[in-house]
Amino acid sequence: MAILEILEFPDPRLRTIAKPVTQVDDRVRKLIDDMFETMYDAPGVGLAASQINVHERIVVIDVSEDKSQPLVFINPEVTVLDSDMHEYDEGCLSVPGFYETVERPEHISVTALDRDGKSFTIKPDGLLAVCIQHELDHLNGKLFVDYISPFKRGRIKKKLEKKHKEEAR
DSSP, rough: OOOOOOOOOOOOOGGOBOOOOOOOOOOHHHHHHHHHHHHTTTTOHHHHHHHHOOOOEEEOOSSSSSSSSEEEEEEEEEOOOSSOEEEEEEEETTTEEEEEEEEEEEEEEEEEOTTTTTTEOOOOHHHHHHHHHHHHHHHTOOGGGGSSSSHHHHHHHHHHHEEEEHHHH
């Protein structure tokens, strides 16, 4: 396994829309293993392939405290079940050090393929539902900062650009 570079906002590659996975094979399973290692090392609870500059519809998530519940979503599709909304303070491995309140549907259904290419459907709630929606946004080229005001987004962008320049020296 390998720890991969995580793209950071405002990198334009984060705006790329991911393409569906056409075949779940050993290459995809190796990528999934590397994504888990990268996510756990960061540390985070979710990682979309888009964040490591692989523009395929793959997400890994583990919201357990002891890293014992790894979940894989290949070609995930979300259905909103009702109009109930929930606010949650979100952070992101691609927007390190910043947290903002985002409102998302509370009740969803997700259909995807697992690491063996088998279809499954779950109806998550709480942090898992938030995390799935957050990571699926990445696959569609969207970041959680897109839900906040342009002023706040611009401030975060400037701070991360300054950080990137200092790191490049």
